[in-house]
Structure formats: C-alpha cells, structure tokens
Amino acid sequence: MFLQTLITGLSIGGIYALMAVGYSLVFSVLNFSNFAHGAVIMLGAYVGLALATKLSLGFGLVLAGSVAGAGIIAVLNERLAYSVLRRRKAPSLYLMISAMGCSVFLENLVYATIGSRFYAFPEFFGRQVLTLWGSSVSLLDMGAFLFALVSIFALHVFISSTRTGIAIRAGVSDMTMCSLMGVDLNRLIAIVFLLAGGFAGVAGVFLGIKYLVYPTMGWVTNKAYIAAVIGGLGSLPGALAGGLILGVVETFVSSYVSSVLRDVFSFSLLIAFLVLRPNGLMGQDTEEKV
Amino acid sequence: MSAGHTFFSVTGLTKDFGGIRAVDDLCFSVEKGSITGIIGPNGAGKTTVFNLVTGVYRPTSGAIHLMGEPIGGLRPDAIVRKGIARTFQNIRLFNRQSCLENVMTPLLQRERHSFVGSVLRTPGARRRQRDLADRGRSLLASLGLEPFASQQANTLPYGLQRKLEIVRALATGPELLLLDEPAAGMNPEETKRLAELIAEIRERFDVTILLIEHHMDLVMNICEPIVVMNFGALLACGTPDEVRSNPDVIAAYLGKGKKSHDASAQG
Amino acid sequence: MDYILSVATLAGINMIAVLGLSVFTGFTGLFSLGHAAFIAVGAYTSAVLTYYYYVPFALALVAGSAMAGAVSLVIGIPTLRAKLRSDYFAIAILGFGEALRVLLENLTITNGARGLPGIDSFTTPFTVLFCLAVSVVLVSNFLRSRWGAACIAIREDPIAAEMAGVRLFRTRLLSLMVSAVFCGLSGGLMAHYLSFIQPVMFTLTQSTQLLAAVIAGGMGSISGPLIASFAFIALPEALRVAQMWRLVAYGLLLVLIMVYRPQGLMGYREITSLFGKRRDDGRRER
Numbered sequence: 001m002f003l004q005t006l007i008t009g010l011s012i013g014g015i016y017a018l019m020a021v022g023y024s025l026v027f028s029v030l031n032f033s034n035f036a037h038g039a040v041i042m043l044g045a046y047v048g049l050a051l052a053t054k055l056s057l058g059f060g061l062v063l064a065g066s067v068a069g070a071g072i073i074a075v076l077n078e079r080l081a082y083s084v085l086r087r088r089k090a091p092s093l094y095l096m097i098s099a100m101g102c103s104v105f106l107e108n109l110v111y112a113t114i115g116s117r118f119y120a121f122p123e124f125f126g127r128q129v130l131t132l133w134g135s136s137v138s139l140l141d142m143g144a145f146l147f148a149l150v151s152i153f154a155l156h157v158f159i160s161s162t163r164t165g166i167a168i169r170a171g172v173s174d175m176t177m178c179s180l181m182g183v184d185l186n187r188l189i190a191i192v193f194l195l196a197g198g199f200a201g202v203a204g205v206f207l208g209i210k211y212l213v214y215p216t217m218g219w220v221t222n223k224a225y226i227a228a229v230i231g232g233l234g235s236l237p238g239a240l241a242g243g244l245i246l247g248v249v250e251t252f253v254s255s256y257v258s259s260v261l262r263d264v265f266s267f268s269l270l271i272a273f274l275v276l277r278p279n280g281l282m283g284q285d286t287e288e289k290v
Numbered sequence: 291m292s293a294g295h296t297f298f299s300v301t302g303l304t305k306d307f308g309g310i311r312a313v314d315d316l317c318f319s320v321e322k323g324s325i326t327g328i329i330g331p332n333g334a335g336k337t338t339v340f341n342l343v344t345g346v347y348r349p350t351s352g353a354i355h356l357m358g359e360p361i362g363g364l365r366p367d368a369i370v371r372k373g374i375a376r377t378f379q380n381i382r383l384f385n386r387q388s389c390l391e392n393v394m395t396p397l398l399q400r401e402r403h404s405f406v407g408s409v410l411r412t413p414g415a416r417r418r419q420r421d422l423a424d425r426g427r428s429l430l431a432s433l434g435l436e437p438f439a440s441q442q443a444n445t446l447p448y449g450l451q452r453k454l455e456i457v458r459a460l461a462t463g464p465e466l467l468l469l470d471e472p473a474a475g476m477n478p479e480e481t482k483r484l485a486e487l488i489a490e491i492r493e494r495f496d497v498t499i500l501l502i503e504h505h506m507d508l509v510m511n512i513c514e515p516i517v518v519m520n521f522g523a524l525l526a527c528g529t530p531d532e533v534r535s536n537p538d539v540i541a542a543y544l545g546k547g548k549k550s551h552d553a554s555a556q557g
Numbered sequence: 558m559d560y561i562l563s564v565a566t567l568a569g570i571n572m573i574a575v576l577g578l579s580v581f582t583g584f585t586g587l588f589s590l591g592h593a594a595f596i597a598v599g600a601y602t603s604a605v606l607t608y609y610y611y612v613p614f615a616l617a618l619v620a621g622s623a624m625a626g627a628v629s630l631v632i633g634i635p636t637l638r639a640k641l642r643s644d645y646f647a648i649a650i651l652g653f654g655e656a657l658r659v660l661l662e663n664l665t666i667t668n669g670a671r672g673l674p675g676i677d678s679f680t681t682p683f684t685v686l687f688c689l690a691v692s693v694v695l696v697s698n699f700l701r702s703r704w705g706a707a708c709i710a711i712r713e714d715p716i717a718a719e720m721a722g723v724r725l726f727r728t729r730l731l732s733l734m735v736s737a738v739f740c741g742l743s744g745g746l747m748a749h750y751l752s753f754i755q756p757v758m759f760t761l762t763q764s765t766q767l768l769a770a771v772i773a774g775g776m777g778s779i780s781g782p783l784i785a786s787f788a789f790i791a792l793p794e795a796l797r798v799a800q801m802w803r804l805v806a807y808g809l810l811l812v813l814i815m816v817y818r819p820q821g822l823m824g825y826r827e828i829t830s831l832f833g834k835r836r837d838d839g840r841r842e843r
Contacts, residue, residue: 093643093644093647096647274648384718
C-alpha cells in the first residue's frame, strides 16, 4: 500500500513536473507567471486527440504532433499577447493579467466551439500493469514518470551546455545586456516559449490519456504552478523536485488523511511557500526591484 | 560613543548585501541645527546610509540614535514619526496626484481622525479636512508652489518636482531632513538658488539638514561639517577647509582610491 | 420590464462587489484573483443566518459583510505582512479562494456542492439600489479620508508612502478588509436575490470577471469600474449572448486592454471630471 501510494504519487508528480517546467522556463526569462500555460496544455491535448482519433496515428507521432502544435500555440500566444507589453517594459503583473485573459479566452473558446464533452484517447498502453516489489503499477504511470525525468534532464543539459541554452541563461540574468551583446531577444524568447509549449504538449497528452480531454482540464495546472512555486519559480531542477514532492505528498494526504482535503492542503502549501519561502527550494532571488 | 546629548548619530553602522559590504563600521554625528554634508565618490555607500537611517534597509549591525533614542531597525513610517524625513535621489512623488494631495498625505497621517467620522464625512471631519488643506496650501506657498496646487505632480517641471518632494518631506514635521542629491541635474545658477533655499528652510522650519551632494560648490558653501565616505567607510570629517586639505580625501577623489581605515579627523 | 429590472438588479449587485475590489486594486494598487471568495463568505453567512436561524435580512447582510471582512484578515495578515511581490500576492489569494471553495463544497451547513436552495428572496431592486448608493458614498468618503490618502500613496509609490508616514501593512490590510466587506455585502444581496447559491458560483472565473471590470473601467476610478461592470452584465443580456461566449469576450478584452489601453476606460479619472468640476478644497474630483 505504502509503496503503491508512493509510486502513484511519483507518476502524478512527474506530470506536474512536466507542466511546471513550462511555468519555470517562462518565469526565468520574462519574470512573470504565465497563466495561459494551462490553456496551452489543454490545446496540446486536443491536438494530440485529433491526431490519434481522426488520423489514427500511433503514440510516438501523436506525441510529436502535440509537442509541435502546443509549441506553435505558445509562440503565437507570446507574439500576440505578451510581446507588446514586454517591449513597453510593462510591470510583470500586466503580463500576468494578459495571460489570465488568454487562459479564459482559450478555454471558453474551446468550450464554445468544440463543446464540453469529455473525450478519451485510444488505449495506447491498454491497462497494462507492472508488478514491482509486490505492488502493481500501471505502465502509463511508470512511463509518464520516466519520460518526465528523462526529458527534464535533457532540457537541463540543453540549457546549461548549448549556445542557445547559454544565451537563454544570459537573458535570465540581464535582458538589456543580452540585447546589447547582439543576442536576438525575440528569437530567444520564441525558443523559450517553443520549449515551454513543447513540454505542455507532452503533459497534455499524458494528462489526456490519464484523465480524459475536456476544456477545463488545464485547471490541474494550478497544481503544476504550485509545484513550480515549491521548487522555486525559474529553476528547472526545482520544477522537477517541486512536482515530485507535491505529487507524492498529495497522494499520501488523499489516501491517508482525506481526499477532500487534498486540494485545500495543496493551496495552503502554495500560500505557505509564497509567504515563508517565496524563492522556493531552489529558486534565485526574484525580489521586485525598488 | 555615548548618545547622551548628540542630536543624531550613527555608531558602527554596517550593511552587507550578500558578500558585499556597502557600509562599513560607519560612525558620525550631526549637531542640532547644522547643515551636514555627506560626500564621497560614486558607490561610496552614501544613499545606503540614508536607506539605513530611514528604515528602508535594516542595518547588519550598528546603532542609529535620534535625540538619544535608538531608531535603527525601526519601520520607515515609525522613523518618520520619530522626526526624520527624506527626499530621494530619483524623485519619488505620488505622480498621478495633485501637488496639494502630495502634501496632504503626510499631513493626514499625522492626524488622529475617527474612522467612522471620516467615512460618514461628518461636519467635523469636513472642517478638519479643510483646515488641513489650508495648511497644505501654506506649506506649498512657503516654497512658491501654491500656484500649482491642483496640478498633477508628474506634469511639473523637474526643478519644481524636487521642490515638491522637499515640501512633502517637511509636511511630516521632521526634526532632521535628509536630502539625497537635491541639486542633481541643476545648472550652477539653479544650484546657487537651491543653496539659499536650503539655508532658508533650516531657519523657517527649524530643522537640521543632512544632505548628500555631488556639486562641490553647494557642499563647500553651505555645509558644515562635511562627512566624507569611501568604500562604505568614513574617510574624513570636518569643516570644508579641513576636508579639502585632507590627503586621504584628495587621494580618493583623484582616484587612487586606497581603502583607508585610519579615518583621520574624526568628529 | 421585469426582465430588464432583474438584469439591472443583478448588475447592481455585481457593481457593489466591483466597487469593493476597486478600492483594493484601483486605489491601493494590489491585485487579487480571489475576491469571489469574499462574495461567497458574504453569501453563505447571510444565507445560513436567514435560512436556519431566521435572522432579520438587514442584520444578516451586515453579518455577511462583517464575516467577509474578518475572513479577509486570515489571508491578509500573513500575505500582506510578508510584503509579497504583487503577482505572488494575487496568486496567494487565488489559492485561498480555491481552498475556501473546496471547504464550502464539503461543509454540512452549506449543503456541500449541491448548494443551498430556497433562500428567501428578500432582495428587491430597491434594496440593491439603496445599498449601491450607500456603498458609493461610503467608498468615496473613505478614499478622501486619511486612510484613503494612504492607500493611494501606496499605489503611487510604496516607499515614498512610508516616508510620508503611511503604515504600509496596516493600510493594505485595511484596504483589503474594506474591499472584502463590500464583496460580502454583494454576496448577501445575491444570495437573497437568486435564492440559490452553490460553491461553483464563486470560482476563479468569477474573481477574474471582477478584476476585468476594475481594469477595464480603469484604475483609480470609481465611476469607470461601475460603468464597466454594468456593461459586462447588461450588454451580453441585451445581445442575448450565451454564457461561454461572454467568457470568451472577457478573456479577449483583458488581453486587449493590457496590450492597447492599460489605463482602461476611465483610468485615474471620474466621469464627473469630464465636466471640469473642481472641489472647493482644490482636490480633484473623484
């Protein structure tokens, strides 16, 4: 029971981490909380769903298509809703409100056009179950967890050792300096959103397979946001750690305490972290400049 | 150093930001009624001292006393109530408010109004508000800003914005007024008039003034004594002539910039 | 006619909540994504009082508002004391709102997620008009008081405000409480007008709509947000737009405002200033 709860927690945590990465990436460069991320994940899930059901593609192609689709949506989102604000050097709060608006807009647009029906992905993995040390674990959970670990590690390597990655990190420390040094900021930011969107696509597909696809499925990203805050907004290892911690703790709370209190608990954790440790476990100092 | 009869003093004041020591074991005192100047090369930690004195930052160690009372580490608004007011290097007005409203805010904060009376706007509350507006207007008038009373603060010309900031500081009823580069961006003629104004303010409002300035003429003309800072520490302190002839000061300003802990003429 | 009256009444109820939020957002410069929670507290407190305990309506309204004010302290004290970044604060209060809603969904006295049906419909269009008028007067008096001046100073520049003797934490907390009280009043009126309340009415979407009205109407203005919130309720009704398309429009509007007109409809002005009136004490008309 304990081990099973732990593994379930880790797999949910892995999906949280995949989503939290998107928040952290955008936050690390533009220093605002991109609340449209949940909507991008939802759209990514719909793209994947369309590829899987209309074109009957296999899992690999569905995942690739969803990554590309969500990536493009995220880049468009930035171009249309944030780039003007960014150039005007608007307060980060304005960006956040604009993001909020995008999220409300996209969710309800899907609701109004596609409808509120719940859609299911075809069963890629069946209901296969692995038996580990006497506990049964679904293959999907295990896969999501491993995929999250591998892809976040790959992203971390990309950010810390490639030219573009280093440029992104430079952008994190000083945007103006970066543009003075001849780095094309627009391209850099597009890459960041492409990456964030790509991860949103992956998360969308996994979420969709696990919990169905519907317009407000992005709501679960509130949890991912909490995970990003716990880990420290702007930190990739933090997003992973935060996601896993939240996933495990939540699963334990709901199976040993009360499933009703699970969400109250998560939101309280969010508030506690914001108040007591706003930089999270691994984030850098993000004080608003006086 | 005893704070016995000193009007204002900082003792062993130190501030670290991460690994950087911005203010280093600083000691100096200010006589009541004086116009004391703080000078020093860029990055010497002058504004940080103001931020420490006014509670924007908490000191890492050291003490600050005003009229014998320790004020180090208090909240900014508490320090204001103890009698210290300031202006900012880069003007910080309540931009979208009128000049009168800028001055009314500190005046109102000094009052003890009844909340219920204010929200119901009883005749008494209205009268008190009108009286305060009159006081605000006369404060504005004292620095020649009365004609702009209802003009929005950020539409004033630069020089007037600086003046308005001084009026707002005076409206808190300070004993000690801190001016952070009041002459920044002014030409020699304007600077000269500002010097006269500062002297006049000291007389009229009976305040002690501590100012940071880069315009040497202004400092040498109206400040006595002068505190010289370098690398966060006290480099020298004395009359304008003493400071001008101090070899450490000359060395610091000529850019040899050797860290000097043996601060010579300590006040 | 009845239909128009009922739309106007709902708009009026919404306007009281928007008025409250505008004290906090428009005049104190803090953003909240959780004020629907205070509407919920007001609605449930007053409804439970009249429903189970037969408390007189007026008293229940006052109790609902007071309860909303008290609840605002629970979230306000820790978050405002910590001087969170403005966006972190908005998120913390969002988390609080969601947590509170989950609680409402699981308490017995609130009848859980099914909601409370059959609340007496004590609210008349006249009650709403009266409450709205009183609220506008109280809020504008508050803003002209010592505390209102402190709020506005904080919005303009928190550091300079402290140097003008403003107590940052207390003033922000007071502003949050005032805004919560009016949201609570709005909730109480709403519960006794719709005669049915359910936790799902008080979600993040509702909070976003309130914030959208304040921002679209304009920061630092009372009349702007009131006009905006009236338009937000009345226009879709007049045009017979379905609920989901309204939300599509809200979302789009928020983005467009941020991108093209961050000052909103009446940013830092009042409708009366269009006629160039000035007060005798020289303060600009607000």
